Amino acid sequence: MEKRPSNKQLFDRFIANKSNAGELEMLFAYFEEAEQADLESLIKNGFDLENHAVDQVDMARLDAVHSRLTDKIFAKPTSRVLKLIGSARFIRNAAAVAAILSAGLLLSRHFSNGTQVVPGSAKAYLSFNGKNDTLTAQKAGLLYRNGGVTVSTQRNGTVVFKAVNADSATAAKLNTIITPRGGEFQVTLSDGSMVLLNAGSKLTFPTGFRGPERKVYVEGEAFFSVTKNADKPFIVNVSGNEIKVLGTRFNVNSYPETGGVEATLLEGSVSFSNTEGGNVLLKPNQQVFSAYGHLSLKDVSAADFNAWTKGEFLFNDVPLAVVMQRLARWYNLEVQPASMPSKNLYMRISRKADIKEVLEMIAKATDLEFDLKGNQIVLKKE
Numbered sequence: 001m002e003k004r005p006s007n008k009q010l011f012d013r014f015i016a017n018k019s020n021a022g023e024l025e026m027l028f029a030y031f032e033e034a035e036q037a038d039l040e041s042l043i044k045n046g047f048d049l050e051n052h053a054v055d056q057v058d059m060a061r062l063d064a065v066h067s068r069l070t071d072k073i074f075a076k077p078t079s080r081v082l083k084l085i086g087s088a089r090f091i092r093n094a095a096a097v098a099a100i101l102s103a104g105l106l107l108s109r110h111f112s113n114g115t116q117v118v119p120g121s122a123k124a125y126l127s128f129n130g131k132n133d134t135l136t137a138q139k140a141g142l143l144y145r146n147g148g149v150t151v152s153t154q155r156n157g158t159v160v161f162k163a164v165n166a167d168s169a170t171a172a173k174l175n176t177i178i179t180p181r182g183g184e185f186q187v188t189l190s191d192g193s194m195v196l197l198n199a200g201s202k203l204t205f206p207t208g209f210r211g212p213e214r215k216v217y218v219e220g221e222a223f224f225s226v227t228k229n230a231d232k233p234f235i236v237n238v239s240g241n242e243i244k245v246l247g248t249r250f251n252v253n254s255y256p257e258t259g260g261v262e263a264t265l266l267e268g269s270v271s272f273s274n275t276e277g278g279n280v281l282l283k284p285n286q287q288v289f290s291a292y293g294h295l296s297l298k299d300v301s302a303a304d305f306n307a308w309t310k311g312e313f314l315f316n317d318v319p320l321a322v323v324m325q326r327l328a329r330w331y332n333l334e335v336q337p338a339s340m341p342s343k344n345l346y347m348r349i350s351r352k353a354d355i356k357e358v359l360e361m362i363a364k365a366t367d368l369e370f371d372l373k374g375n376q377i378v379l380k381k382e
Contacts, residue, residue, distance in 0.1 A: 117355045117372065120199050120330045122157025124185035127176040128207075135159055135177075135185060149207055158186040163208030171208030178202045179220075182332030189216070192227040193234065196309050199329045200255070221253040223309045226268075238263075240275040241290050250282075251306045257325045257337070260291025264305040313349040320345055320366065324377055331355050335377040341368065 005013075010027040122137035128151060133143060137157040144151040148165030163171050171190075179185050179197045187195045190208045197203055201220025215235040226234045228247025236243040238254050241261045248268025254261045263272055265282040273279040276293040287300045307314035313330075315323050321337035323345050328335040330351060343366055349358055359370040359377070369380035 117331055117333065117375070118182075119352050119355075120182040120184055120332070122185055123183040124159075124177050124179045124197065126159060127178075129173070129175075156186070157184070158188060160188040161190045161205075161207060163190040166208045168210050171206060171210045173207050174204055175207060176202065176204045180332075181329050189214075191229065191232075191234075194225040196223045198222065198308055199332075218252060219254060221251070221255055221308075223249075223251045223306050225249045239290075242273050244271040244273070245269070251302075251309075253305075255325070255329075257322045260289055262290075262305075263288050264300060264302050266302045266306060307348070308351065311351050313347075313351060315345045315347045315349075317344045317346060319343070320362075323347075323362070327355070327358060328377060333372075333375050333377055339379050341366075341379075343368075 004026065005023065007027070007030050010023055010030070013023055014027055122135075124135045126133045126135055126143075129144060135153055135157075137155055140153050140155045142150070142152045143159075147167065147170050148163060149170060150162040150164075151159065153159050159177065161175075177185060177187055177197065179199055179201050181200050183199055185197050187197070187203060187205070189195065189205060191214055193214070195203055195205075195216070195218075197218075198221035201222055202218065203222060204217040206215075209232065213233050213235055214229070215237065217237045219238070224234075224236065224245075226245050226247050226249070230246055234245045234247075236245075236252060238252055239261050241263075243250070243252065243263055245268065248270055249266040250268075250270055251264045251266070252261070253263075263270065263282065264287040265284055267284050269284075270282045271279060272282060272288045272290070272295070274290045274293060274295055278290075278293070278295045280288050280295050280297050282288055282297070285299060285302045287298055287302070287305070289296045289298075301316075304314050304316050313323075313326065319340075320343045321340040324335045324340055325337055327333070333355070345362065345365060347361065347365055349361060355372065359372075363369050371378050371380050
């Protein structure tokens with residue numbers, strides 16, 4: 001007596017479109033009885049979806065099998081096999097098989113086209129009251145309300161803290177919001193001050209401000225619009241440096257490629273002090289740079305340094321290596337700065353532009369060519 005083929009052998013023949021009527025009957029009988037977990041395992045093993053990159057041949061096979069199975073689910077019962085297919089349990093399980101195949105097909109199409117690179121968007125991770133939340137522009141609503149504290153999110157990519165009647169212990173609790181590479185998010189603090197975090201940045205702040213000052217800690221890049229309060233100065237600690245304000249708008253940048261801490265004032269006035277006791281007072285359109293215990297002050301066009309808050313990259317005499325690091329952070333890519341030639345760039349680019357379009361613009365401006373290899377920006381060699 002001939003041994004019955006295994007379910008895997010039957011499915012392999014079905015994938016190859018080599019099944020005869022008897023094999024189809026056995027396979028579809030198995031579909032009728034199998035649990036979905038077993039079906040998933042059968043399909044994943046049949047296409048080896050987890051262990052190798054899906055190529056064009058696999059895509060064609062997935063397409064063909066999905067099409068044949070879908071056709072059979074809705075076929076008229078004119079044969080013994082198709083009558084078997086008409087059972088309710090078969091249709092349910094076959095539909096599950098079709099859905100799994102569809103997922104495999106979508107994954108194959110995604111990976112066959114290379115890693116998808118998209119501009120950054122509103123997303124962040126919030127650590128508050130012992131819990132962690134993922135924030136996006138699509139996730140809007142009330143996150144927390146208790147003891148005079150309210151935390152909510154809005155569809156414009158903002159998380160809002162209010163601490164009207166919170167007790168001192170609750171108000172003093174520190175919270176953290178982190179934007180990943182490829183993310184940005186806005187925080188409205190309990191005093192009404194607004195902080196916009198750029199990609200790859202971190203803000204630590206109390207739920208409410210009690211005592212003689214309003215103090216927060218920042219890493220990366222952030223733009224501050226501080227609510228005026230002459231009786232309670234607002235202090236930003238960045239890498240040990242402190243920026244002290246009463247009410248103003250300014251940008252602070254401590255990204256690694258900056259080489260130190262850079263604060264740029266748009267309006268109002270700020271006092272900037274470093275860990276060595278140095279101190280300078282900034283006026284609008286001035287920038288202070290702090291590194292290795294030294295402070296330097298210069299006049300700038302402050303609007304250039306907060307262009308990112310308006311959806312633009314503005315590079316004004318910026319080294320190409322720095323440009324590439326900022327692009328990589330926003331598009332969640334990797335780059336080797338040391339591989340970039342010593343050139344400076346003058347360019348305005350939308351932060352919503354496709355990365356390939358951005359690289360083409362830079363190529364025209366620099367007479368260089370760039371490429372994407374996986375998730376890395378590389379310089380093409382001549």
